[in-house]
Amino acid sequence: MSAAGQDFGAPGKLLLTNGVSTIEGAAGGGLTPWAVIAGNATKDGIGAQAAASIVELPDYDFTSISGTVGAWNRIELSYARQVLDTNRVGGALGLGNDFKFDQDVFGIKMRIAGDVVYGPEWMPSIAVGAQYKKSLDAPVVQAIGAAHGEGAEYYAVATKLFLRWSLLANVTVRATKANQLGLLGHGGALGDRHRLQWEGSIAHQLSRRLVIGTEFRSKPSNLAIAREDDWFDIFAAYGINRHLTATIAYTDLGSVATFDRQRGMLLQIQGSF
Numbered sequence: 073m074s075a076a077g078q079d080f081g082a083p084g085k086l087l088l089t090n091g092v093s094t095i096e097g098a099a100g101g102g103l104t105p106w107a108v109i110a111g112n113a114t115k116d117g118i119g120a121q122a123a124a125s126i127v128e129l130p131d132y133d134f135t136s137i138s139g140t141v142g143a144w145n146r147i148e149l150s151y152a153r154q155v156l157d158t159n160r161v162g163g164a165l166g167l168g169n170d171f172k173f174d175q176d177v178f179g180i181k182m183r184i185a186g187d188v189v190y191g192p193e194w195m196p197s198i199a200v201g202a203q204y205k206k207s208l209d210a211p212v213v214q215a216i217g218a219a220h221g222e223g224a225e226y227y228a229v230a231t232k233l234f235l236r237w238s239l240l241a242n243v244t245v246r247a248t249k250a251n252q253l254g255l256l257g258h259g260g261a262l263g264d265r266h267r268l269q270w271e272g273s274i275a276h277q278l279s280r281r282l283v284i285g286t287e288f289r290s291k292p293s294n295l296a297i298a299r300e301d302d303w304f305d306i307f308a309a310y311g312i313n314r315h316l317t318a319t320i321a322y323t324d325l326g327s328v329a330t331f332d333r334q335r336g337m338l339l340q341i342q343g344s345f
Contacts, residue, residue, distance in 0.1 A: 084113060085145075086189060088277070088281075088311050089189060089233065090110060091108045092317055092342055093125070093140060095134075095138075095152070095154065096150075096179065096203060097151055097152035098203075099142065100229075100231075100242070101242070101273045101275070101285070101307065102307055102319060102340065103271065103287045103289045103303055104242065104244050104273055104289055105199075105201060105229055107183060107196065107197035107198055107199035107229045107242070108183075108231060109147070109181070110142035110344070111140070111344055112345055113142065115144050115145045116144070118141065118144070119141075120141045120142065120344065120345060121139075121142075121344035121345075122140070122342070122344075123138050123340055123341065123342040124136070124340065125138075125338060125340040126340075127336060127337070127338045129323075129325065129328070129334045130331075131158075131159060131161050132157060132158060132159060133157040134154070134155070135155045135157075136153070136155075137153050138152035138153075139152075140179075145183065146182065146183055147182050148182075149179070150180075151176070151177065151178055152176075153175070153176055154174070154177060155174050156172065156174075156252070156255045157172050158173070158329075161329065165216075173207070173209055173212070173256065174208040176205070176206045177203055177204070177205050178204045178206075179201060179204075180203075181200070181201035182199060182200055182201070183199045185197070186198050186232075193234065196230040196232035197232065199228070199231075200228050201227050201228075203224065204222070204224045205222060205223060205254035206221070206222040207222060207255065207257055210222070210257070216256065217260045217261055217295045218251055218256055218257025218258060218260055218294075218295065219258060220264075222257075223254065223258035223259070225250055225266070226247045227246040227247070229242065229245075230243050231243075237276075238276060238277040239276055240275040240276075240285070241273070242272060242273035242274075242275075244271035245268055245270055246268070246270070246271060248266060248267065249263065249264060249292060250291075251295050252291075252300060256329065260296060261295070262294050262296055263293075263294040269290040271287070271289040271290065273286070274286055280311075281311040281312075282309070282311075284308045286304070286306045287303075287304070288302065288303070288304050289302060289303040290302045297330065298327060298330040300327065300328075303323070305321045305322060305323045305338065307322075315344055317342045317344070318340070319340040319342070320337065
């Protein structure tokens with residue numbers, strides 16, 4: 073890693089060690105945040121990244137547009153606008169064809185100890201974070217059984233890159249009561265309290281520019297109308313250059329709003345400085 077300069081956004085991180093953008097805006101994997109800070113700058117600068125993600129599923133389409141700022145490799149602020157297009161499912165649910173659930177996600181993350189690359193080999197980077205999620209369709213999500221149209225969740229995360237094996241490992245613990253990320257509100261007849269969920273990532277760096285890996289994210293099931301399954305993906309991220317990263321993933325989201333076998337592809341393009 074080259075030393076970062078004093079200028080705004082001066083790059084200094086190893087390629088891909090800022091992660092990609094989660095579908096909720098935080099830096100990390102596609103599904104779960106890592107204890108890394110967005111952007112290319114190190115402790116001497118401020119960086120940022122922006123991403124567009126698309127997930128094509130058998131019955132739904134999902135998009136997320138996000139922007140994230142990282143300061144001094146210590147603190148991160150993020151925003152994402154998420155849209156779930158129900159396509160013909162909306163008609164079957166009585167909402168109308170192509171009804172869209174929209175949500176704003178505001179996030180903050182702070183690295184409190186360690187470093188993802190440097191320092192003792194077995195000491196990970198550790199961060200804590202919070203996300204506030206606000207449905208733009210609160211009357212609808214409450215009509216289908218959600219207790220609240222908005223809510224907050226909290227997480228702690230540990231991440232380490234083991235250079236000798238070119239292997240990154242990540243574990244996240246999240247306290248949440250969000251239904252389908254919050255797109256279907258928070259809480260419901262089957263539960264209206266924060267419950268601990270765990271998330272994990274394993275990634276292997278095949279070359280300086282190419283990383284492959286897998287992620288898992290457990291989720292609560294609060295709505296009486298349908299169960300909510302855990303999520304899983306297999307991804308590949310390619311650093312086109314220091315400022316542009318492309319990611320593709322196979323995703324298995326299980327049951328989403330009464331429709332099973334929601335498996336498809338995620339595509340993301342991210343710019344960072």
